[in-house]
Amino acid sequence: MSTRKKVMWWIGGAIIVVYALFPIAWIISISLKAPSDIANGQFLPSSISWGNYETVLTGSASELFLPALRNSFGICLIATAISCLLAMFAAYAIARLDFPGKKVILSTALAVAIFPVISIVTPLFNVWRQIGLYDTWPGLILPYLSLTLPISIWTMSAFFREIPWEMEQAAQVDGATTWQAFRKVIVPLAAPGVFTTAIIAFFIAWNDFVYGIVLTSTEAARPVPAALGLFSGASQFEDPTGAIAAAALIVTIPVVVLVLLFQRRIVAGLTNGAVKG
Amino acid sequence: MGAAASLVAVATLSACGSDSGSDSTLTWYTNPDSGGQAEIAARCTEAADGAYTIETAQLPRESSQQREQLIRRLAAEDDSIDLMSLDPPYIPEFAQAGFLAPVPEDVAERVTEDVVQSAIDGSTWDDELVAVPFWANTQLLWYKQSAAEAAGLDMDEPVTWAQLVAAAEEQGTQIAAQGIRAEALTVWTNALIEGAGGSIIEETAPDPEDIELGLRSEAAVAAAEAMQAVATVGGPAFSTAGEDANVTDFEEGDAAFMVNWPFVWPRALSAVEAGTLDASVPEDYGWARYPRTVEGEESRPPYGGINIGIGAFSRNTDLAYEAAECIVSEENQTYYFLTNGNPAAKASVYDDPEVLEEFPQAPLIRESLEAAAPRPQTVYYSEVSGALQRVYHPASSVEPGQTGATAAELINAVLAGEELL
Amino acid sequence: MSTTTLPPGEKTDPRSAPEKKAGISDRSRSERKLGWLLAGPAFVVMLAVTAYPIAQAIYESLFSYRLTDPANRSFTGLTNYWVILTDPIWWQAIWVTVFITVVTVAVELVLGFGLAMVMAKALSSIRPVVRAAILIPYAVITVVSAFAWQFAFDINTGFVNSWFAWIPGVTADTDWFGDRWQSLLVICLAEIWKTTPFISLLLLAGLAQVPEVLQEAAKVDGASWWQRLWRVTIPNMKAAIMVALLFRSLDAFRVFDSIFIMTGGANGTESVSFLAYRQTIARLEIGLGSAVSVLLFLVVVLIAFTFIKAFKVDLASTRGE
Structure with a gap:
């Protein structure tokens, strides 16, 4: 590869990195501004202030923020695990097996995926109140499945579709049952796709705002996006810009770490999971 | 202090008589503040000496969202809501829907004693006290003394919006007011119409069809004229400016006149302390009664604040009322005023030397509260306010002869279920 | 296209004819059982959390029902739909x-x-x-991204006005959220920043599935990069493109969080989801709000249907091609 081409790649890469990280840099910058420096009209703070982090981690907003962080992690991880497990089996059946009703399942998944969350949320609230799921972890995990399952099923079906099923048939010819063929041959091929899907599912659950705000009311289950709306400035009339930015950055740090950790897995998943020929 | 303590003691005794059950933990849903309500909850818990424990749970920042969250839960007859910090305009809706436990007569008597009239009005629906007045807020006219002087305004005399607009134009400065499409715009609209002797709702009624609107009145026209004029000197971001943006403009000198709540004063002082605001800025601050909409007519400053409602489905309404009495004690109101900048509902607090020291505006705040006009009292406040915001926003597009009628039509249609909002 | 057609793989099954016949009926029965066994749990869970609310929304859309006033709940048939469809706010x-x-x-x-x-x-x-950088916007919560973009463009807290003053029309006094098209521009920018990685991830998955052999063959045949892109790459990843497009369109059609944070629906920036939210959650008009939701759902179904029919996105026909 010529030097010129290399330079072009580097420039292109740099542009993408700036594009992706610029708003994050902006949040970092604003989170370091003191309340009266917020309106300085500049990208960078005039002087660095850690006050917003104190507010969020140890100060007045910590009682809101820290439990919310714990809830977000717990609820999203559980929802992701359940939805990936269920979707894996469903997607295998849809991509591989011939049985009546798979169109029904796919259409249902699509319908669930596209139904406006807003209109599900009020009736759900009433049921949750009656059966005691309101403001609990399961009370959010279940609706999160409605967000993550459809896309997991669809994405995994798309993945599974490209898997060389001849290999499974070959295994079946060799005497393996359908289940054995699935487990021994297909699972290793499908795992990278499942992993990528898991990441997507996690981020979808992590991103939820409407369920979080309607189906919770205390720190028992309230997730971070809902908690951000509860911060207050020095008085109720002041915008908690700095505190929101600090909290926003803190919830972004674990996500960045996850991305950096999973990045190789995604790369591996997408290259190894691909079918050559 | 003594009065509060004996009050609590009496209340505690009366609670012992009733079988209030074993569960003595009360949940208080509070609007976000600087931690004052949490501290008051802790103080009352301590003073109760085991009779009850108050835990706080926080509501969203916007009062409309506070209402949404509470109403949804109350509609499901949630028994975990014992005490609620309620924004006054939503109180009629809560009361009419039967979401508020009735105030015992003796409690009503005690908690309205020595309380400014607007706070009592704000806790009243259908001639009954339905909530406990806690703190009462109002807006003042804040100005830069230098600018007022340069414009030749005599701020000791009542000023009109028109005078301010002329002064701002002459001085090349701005007037900061709440032009944002939010509850604050309704606050402003209401104060303007009331200031001209009118009312958004002239005759309220539980049935939406019987509600009589005053938006076609001369007062509404005068209010619209003032709004439109202020919008011309409201600065480039007038249509998105809320209280926080206003005070920023005022501190930075872009605006020399501002209508805003008293929090702007401690905010400026603490910014000076933190070294982020020049000490000369608050020194130049002046304050006066809310501007008049029309000459010769007393201004009617906005009324805000928080009153305490007791959830109708609470398992422990007696204990909750006890706790509410403790929360609104003179001592706690003074504490709240001093530390969180939220003015008290009790008039006597304004004579407290410490309050006067911290808030030189205190006498003016009290005077304004006595004259303050509440926002329209109706079960359908949310709709009325939402429709007003839709029609009166942006303020620059307001047409004096027409906007009021448009808003009235919209409100009628929305209440009749014929239009979306 | 039909899913009932025997897949090519089995037609060329090396086993002898009589054995094959018995095998198929046996296997199809066990496949059917296994299929429902595998897909059933996901199916049941999805229905459980949505079927009831969906049914409830449709049912309640036929009533005039205010949450705070259950006593005056009354059946009004399709009135709610009529009110909505004749209201300019809905069309806006x-x-x-x-x-x-x-x-x-x-x-x-x-x-x-x-x-x-x-x-x-x-x-x-x-x-x-x-790759890591691209994943970050996707992982960032929409609400956080909305706040970041709002703070950036806000006339008081933002830097955009001072940085981009050289663009005609942008000055220190530009109030981005004070005007409809400017607000929509910022909303779109935030949405694009946030969700482009989603599309690119799905497309990357598709790209990886384009047979390298075909690429090499095209290269040997002397096809240019551009030709290979259009003749080999894109046709071979059509499924991935369609899935990405379908999901992203349906997702974009429900845009809510960004508008909620940035403008609160002011200046005519209200989306359909926001309209439903305002009727149901803010006004507590459950009937009217449910009707808006049902209509929103119908529009979304229409879009999905168009996609599936017009572009033949059909994941279920995996085996019949």
């Missing part, structure tokens, strides 16, 4: 939503494809960096 919300959907999805598809190509083809030294 529809057009705003369509505008946001078309603009963001179109930009995202092109941008996302470019990002996917870079991720797939970049120098191995920068590839991990680029």
Whole structure:
């Protein structure tokens, strides 16, 4: 590869990195501004202030923020695990097996995926109140499945579709049952796709705002996006810009770490999971 | 202090008589503040000496969202809501829907004693006290003394919006007011119409069809004229400016006149302390009664604040009322005023030397509260306010002869279920 | 196309005819059982959390019902639908939503494809960096992204006005959220930033599935990069493109969080979801709000149906091609 081409790649890469990280840099910058420096009209703070982090981690907003962080992690991880497990089996059946009703399942998944969350949320609230799921972890995990399952099923079906099923048939010819063929041959091929899907599912659950705000009311289950709306400035009339930015950055740090950790897995998943020929 | 303590003691005794059950933990849903309500909850818990424990749970920042969250839960007859910090305009809706436990007569008597009239009005629906007045807020006219002087305004005399607009134009400065499409715009609209002797709702009624609107009145026209004029000197971001943006403009000198709540004063002082605001800025601050909409007519400053409602489905309404009495004690109101900048509902607090020291505006705040006009009292406040915001926003597009009628039509249609909002 | 057609793989089954016949009926029965066994739990869970609310929403849309006034709940038939469909606010919300959907999805598809190509083809030294960077906007919570973009453009807290004052029309006094089109521009920018990685990830998955052999063959045949892109790459990843496009369009059509945070629906920036939220959650008019939701759902179904029929996106026909 010529030097010129290399330079072009580097420039292109740099542009993408700036594009992706610029708003994050902006949040970092604003989170370091003191309340009266917020309106300085500049990208960078005039002087660095850690006050917003104190507010969020140890100060007045910590009682809101820290439990919310714990809830977000717990609820999203559980929802992701359940939805990936269920979707894996469903997607295998849809991509591989011939049985009546798979169109029904796919259409249902699509319908669930596209139904406006807003209109599900009020009736759900009433049921949750009656059966005691309101403001609990399961009370959010279940609706999160409605967000993550459809896309997991669809994405995994798309993945599974490209898997060389001849290999499974070959295994079946060799005497393996359908289940054995699935487990021994297909699972290793499908795992990278499942992993990528898991990441997507996690981020979808992590991103939820409407369920979080309607189906919770205390720190028992309230997730971070809902908690951000509860911060207050020095008085109720002041915008908690700095505190929101600090909290926003803190919830972004674990996500960045996850991305950096999973990045190789995604790369591996997408290259190894691909079918050559 | 003594009065509060004996009050609590009496209340505690009366609670012992009733079988209030074993569960003595009360949940208080509070609007976000600087931690004052949490501290008051802790103080009352301590003073109760085991009779009850108050835990706080926080509501969203916007009062409309506070209402949404509470109403949804109350509609499901949630028994975990014992005490609620309620924004006054939503109180009629809560009361009419039967979401508020009735105030015992003796409690009503005690908690309205020595309380400014607007706070009592704000806790009243259908001639009954339905909530406990806690703190009462109002807006003042804040100005830069230098600018007022340069414009030749005599701020000791009542000023009109028109005078301010002329002064701002002459001085090349701005007037900061709440032009944002939010509850604050309704606050402003209401104060303007009331200031001209009118009312958004002239005759309220539980049935939406019987509600009589005053938006076609001369007062509404005068209010619209003032709004439109202020919008011309409201600065480039007038249509998105809320209280926080206003005070920023005022501190930075872009605006020399501002209508805003008293929090702007401690905010400026603490910014000076933190070294982020020049000490000369608050020194130049002046304050006066809310501007008049029309000459010769007393201004009617906005009324805000928080009153305490007791959830109708609470398992422990007696204990909750006890706790509410403790929360609104003179001592706690003074504490709240001093530390969180939220003015008290009790008039006597304004004579407290410490309050006067911290808030030189205190006498003016009290005077304004006595004259303050509440926002329209109706079960359908949310709709009325939402429709007003839709029609009166942006303020620059307001047409004096027409906007009021448009808003009235919209409100009628929305209440009749014929239009979306 | 039909899913009942025997798959090619089994037609060429090496086993002898009589054995095959018995095998098929046996296997199809066990396949059917296994199919429902595997897909059943996911199916049941999805129905459990949505079927009841969906049914409830449709049912309640036929009533005049205010949450705080259950005593006066009354059946009004299709009145709610009539009220909505004759109200200009509904149509305005529809057009705003369509505008946001078309603009963001179109930009995202092109941008996302470019990002996917870079991720797939970049120098191995920068590839991990680029991939990690692209994943970050996707992982960031929409609410957080909305706050970041709002703070950036806000006349008081933002830096955009001072940085981009050289662009005609932008001055220190530009109030981005004070005007409809400017607000929509910022909303679209935030949405594009946030969701382009989603599309590019799905496209990358598709790209990786394009047979390398075909690429090599085309190269040997002397096809240019551009020709290979259009003749080999894109046709071979059609399924991935369609899935990405379908999901992103439907997602964009429900845009809510960004509008909620940035404008609160002011200046005619209200989306259909926001309209439903306002009727149901803010006004507590459950009947009217449910009707808006049902209509929103119907529009969304229409879009999905169009996609599936017009572009033949059909995941169920895996075996019948």
